[in-house]
Amino acid sequence: MAVDRLLPTDEARELIQLTRDIAAKTLDPIVDDHEKREQYPDGVFATLGEAGLLSLPYPEEWGGGGQPYEVYLQVLEELAASWAAVAVAASVHGLACYPVSAFGTDEQKSRWLPDMLGGATIGAYSLSEPQAGSDAAALTCRAVAEGDHYVVDGAKAWITHGGVADFYNLFARTGEGSKGISCFLVDKDTPNLTFGKPEEKMGLHAIPTTSAHYDGAHVDADRLIGAEGQGLQIAFSALDSGRLGIAAVAVGIAQAALDDAVAYAQERSTFGRKIIDHQGLGFVLADMAAAVDSARATYLDAARRRDAGLPYSRNASVAKLIATDAAMKVTTDAVQVFGGYGYTRDFRVERYMRDAKVTQIFEGTNQIQRLVISRSLAG
Template identity: 60%
Template sequence: MTVERVLPTPEAYDLIELATELADRELAGRAAEFEARAEFPREVVRTLGRAGLLGLPFAESDGGAGQPYEVYLQVLEVLASRWLAVAEAVSVHTLSCYPVAEYGTDRQRKLLPEMLGGELLGAYCLSEPQGGSDAAALTTRAVRDGDDYVVTGTKAWITHAAVADFYNVFCRTGGPGTRGISCLFVPAGTAGVLAQPAERTMGLRSSPVAQLVFDQARVPAEHLVGAAGSGFGVAMSALAAGRLGIAACAVGLAQAALDHAVGYARQREQFGRPIIDLQGLGFLLADMATQVSAARAVTLAAARLRDAGRAYAVEAAKAKLFATDVAMKVTVDAVQVLGGYGYVADHPVERYLREAKVLQIVEGTNQIQRVVISRALAR
């Protein structure tokens, strides 16, 4: 189905057209084979970077494209509709570039053109084996030793572990609580940084996720991003924007599931007519289409608040919560529309269903989004 978009500039329409062309040529036909091999498509991501799609929401002076978030998210949606793992890679990379772009020193910022151009791929290291939702309880420690920090601890569920070129590592440089947390920019080749074997995941198998162990890793003190003790604020600020990225990925995935289900229902005949003409199936598809449109609308509404410089974290939580729940429901319904055919790998909807689940977990579970929203209401 063609998605009708209202974009702010003619350039934005050109970007959507470019993203669609690249997604059709570079992504759509490769997803199944890369997922089957659990292989990360590094060159595909690099191609997107060279086309300018990895730096869309960042300043042109830093090597980005200076685009509004509402445009960036719609590009992300297009990518997700062809291959979720690639769109998630773009979203995670954007999240990983954010600390240096917003809080980095002049020396750190010199790396931004390579980061935003996709030559340097990033990872965001916040979660730990015993601390996912409770990020303020992290225990990875960085102890100052002369001109270095010595980092010890373990990070968990790190997207791009082992394939990233740099890690933004949130670690404890001070006492307990949020004020003891700092952010360090850690090159992947640093001695003592050890990526563990990739997790065996339900979906997104071409997106490597693993633990990252820091065994007395020495990181120059000049790699501190922002002030010492400011890391929790950096992390939460980045996550608010990252949640919009995941919401856009969810919209793209749900759109792909809807499109495939509609195409199948138009061709599949039972009782002498296409099954889309049967009211039970037609109404199910109508509900799916409405939910996808609503998810897109709530996501873009939050993005426009961000673009306007207004508070948007709570609206981002709503968008992430709603859009990922929609993706889960729409992919389940898409499998139902296809019946037995939906349960086999001959059609992509079974993969879409497996992929949708993780979107309800990453960047803060949907239970955490409800905490964010309910606390805002209580205030």
């Protein structure tokens, strides 16, 4: 069921309709087979890029769409309702464009942003390490300046689109302490950069998640984004936006699960009545709908604060927490509505449930979101 959206402009309404058309014609016919085979969706991101859906919140002068963040997030939600793995990768690509857009020099922007925003190159975010996930200040991957380049050694982990993406935001140690992290834009073909075997994940099967290994890799000095030591500032400011992207993806998954559950409940009958007419199950569906609607309202509130130039870090954490917990609950209830059939791969609800789980983990676990929220209250 298409969500009746409140959108600020006719252009925004056209973008949502365009996204729905692409989802129906390009994503929906292949998603089940690609997820089952764990097959990368070749050509899909080129299609999204050509349609302008990968660049929506970025400035038009560099090839972006110049759209409010509230519109961009609703596009992500529409993509996620069709194919969560593609929506996550699109959100991560948007996150990967942020450091150059917000902290790059004009020369760096003109050199890289047009291809990034046009979808000619697809990006990935490389912050986590095997022993440093939520604790970003504990990074050990090191970049040592030598003349006109840096020599990078170390490992990164949990990279969405790893090994496939064209460029990587690398956060590496150039000094000591929390102010000793710097941000680099690394090309996938950098010598002595290799990628590990894709992780065997519970969900999001069509998009690889890998580790990366730097063994004396040379990264040109002009690929330093911002100043040395500014890396954590860049990473954390990017993550506020990234958390809203994941919140929108989670709502898309939940909406799809709700839609499938309602459709099934209207078709399936027990004791001579459609199961949706049994109060016990009708109330379950009502709670699912309330969770989806409230989660959507939460991420839109945070996005509108961002668009208005207001502080929104706490709101982003609230949205990520509320939306991803809602997605897990709604998808679990959707499986229950389907009964035994929901536990089989004959229906999509089991995939929605598997895909929803990771939204509570990446872009900062929901325990980290609670920490961010509680610290903002204490401050």
